[in-house]
Amino acid sequence: MKAEIIAVGTELLLGQIVNTNAQFLSQKLAGLGVDVYFQTVVGDNAGRLREAIEIGRSRADLLVFTGGLGPTQDDLTKDVLAEYLNRNLLIHEPSMAQIEHMFSSRGIHMVESNRRQALMIEGGEPLENTTGLAVGNGLSVDGTLYLLLPGPPREMKPMMDGAGEAWLRAELGAADPLYSRILKFAGIGESNLEAKLIPLIDGQIDPTIAPYAKEGEVSIRVSTKAGSAIDADQKIDETVAKIKALVGEFLYAQEDIPLEEEVIHLLRASRRKLASAESISGGLLAELITNVPGSSGEYVGGVVTYTNIMKHHLLSIPLTQLEGEGAPGAISDSTAAIMAERVRELSDADFGVSLTGVAGPAESEGKPVGLVYVGISQRGRATEVFTLNLSGGRSMIRLRAVKSALYRLWLALNRE
Structure with a gap:
């Protein structure tokens, strides 16, 4: 299954905050056997968000949204997606009760806009927010899955680890997760390392080999999908043995350490x-x-x-x-x-x-x-x-x- 992560928020485009959600979600989805092919960042603009949805729908089977579920007028994710899918927005009553209780227990007047956080798209499954107020949403429409998560990491990560992952597993069924091993090299540059590994890289099918560099060190990620960690280790071990035969004198670790x-x-x-x-x-x-x-x-x-x-x-x-x-x-x-x-x-x-x-x-x-x-x-x-x-x-x-x-x-x- 191909996935695209769509992060919604003008603050991301302005560089005011770093999009750490995409990193977390990419790793999480890989563990569920889902391939993330694209990551998109779009501002709080209805037209551009709809365009991002249309593009994502044309090239991915799963669209994962973060952000835009809050109470303000620029929190547009549910509104735009509901309009795109020609579905209504409904109040999720348990979430509404949670929001009302939070305000009343603190003696704070609740403004009407806070009701927006309890909205969900008709026909979807509500995803409980254990650390915030905005309810998440999971939908399956015409062969495409849509997963809506909050933007703040302290809300997004628990939701994804809990209700979001459970919903995805139910929709995906059995899928082999992606396993990876990081090989660390020193004393050789990225281009030289890649040149020595070209025979393996050009002929790779499974496992895959991907080099990437930091200053003074180079890493190789060896990845495969397998039914178990034991099966994955066996496949990766075979590829690592071939890599060591070519550049073993530069390989200092088979884990991501400096x-x-x-x-x-x-x-x-x-x-x-x-x-x-x-x-x-x-x-x-x-x-x-x-x-x-x-x-x-x-x-x-x-x-x-x-x-x-x-x-x-x-x-x-x-x-x-x-x-x-x-x-x-x-x-x-x-x-x-x-x-x-x-x-x-x-x-x-x-x-x-x-x-x-x-x-x-x-x-x-x-x-x-x-x-x-x-x-x-x-x-x-x-x-x-x-x-x-x-x-x-x-x-x-x-x-x-x-x-x-x-x-x-x-x-x-x-x-x-």
């Missing part, structure tokens, strides 16, 4: 400790690491040595290494190595990681924007330094540098 969380998991499993020395990243690595709950057991701390004098005082890096004619400079592979080694030694950690480079907007020490050195010092091993040439703005370069450092840590931990 790279820093997986690094902490590996440190914890191996009972290792980590310390950091940051220049270009200004503490961003430490921030990401400490955002992981419980990371204090693995991350002993770090220093932000942004200037040469701080590198000298805190990490005992000779000024002759950092400044003067013929000096390698702060932005160099040798300085990155010393930073990583000194912070590991000072903290008695198993790993020391360092970042130094140029984030911009201008070059530094005669070195270009985007040049970054990542140092990895590991107890009992020779220090490694990796040279990066990153693109993007200042914030993007810093984030990509940190994610690259985490990727190198991940590789080192897996090597062990």
Whole structure:
């Protein structure tokens, strides 16, 4: 079954609120075996809403509405849909009694417009609102299903989880739900990852493979419909094995977690400790690491040595290494190595990681924007330094540098 979500509200078009309802509903419908092909946002305008209904009716079997069920004149969803279906609006008496009781119990005069929240479309099924006043509605007309839900998430989600889902299940009958697994990759860009997976993507039928990216990380969603989680896992496992054969060296998790969380998991499993020395990243690595709950057991701390004098005082890096004619400079592979080694030694950690480079907007020490050195010092091993040439703005370069450092840590931990 194909579905379209129609979110009603001018405030959505103006960007005054974010349409989180669509995300929730898409995930919910996928779990019911319903494919969401389209999402539409339309303002509080009767003509444009009717047009959205007509378009949705032409390309979907289920239209799910959120918003426009309230008491004011711009709450038009039920009115417009009732007119489109040539049906009357009727008062749902239990909802009306609930509204009247709410006002009387609080000693508040109820204005006539509040009766609108108890209206439902003739021939439909009322959907109880356990957290608000506007009754929902479910209708099946000429082979198309219409599900009307409130706009506020605190009302919409409980209604969908309760009466809305029950009504849909009764209308849909048995349908295989959609199961998905998220694969997380690092150390490779979205386009390169997709290029390596083209043989699988071009030939995909079931399960399906869909890549999407965030800064410094790439995800693959592997999805299939199946009668049970066991059947789905078997189908997905077969596809994941093929993906790993092509790009397994970049796959760090089979769940939707950030790279820093997986690094902490590996440190914890191996009972290792980590310390950091940051220049270009200004503490961003430490921030990401400490955002992981419980990371204090693995991350002993770090220093932000942004200037040469701080590198000298805190990490005992000779000024002759950092400044003067013929000096390698702060932005160099040798300085990155010393930073990583000194912070590991000072903290008695198993790993020391360092970042130094140029984030911009201008070059530094005669070195270009985007040049970054990542140092990895590991107890009992020779220090490694990796040279990066990153693109993007200042914030993007810093984030990509940190994610690259985490990727190198991940590789080192897996090597062990």
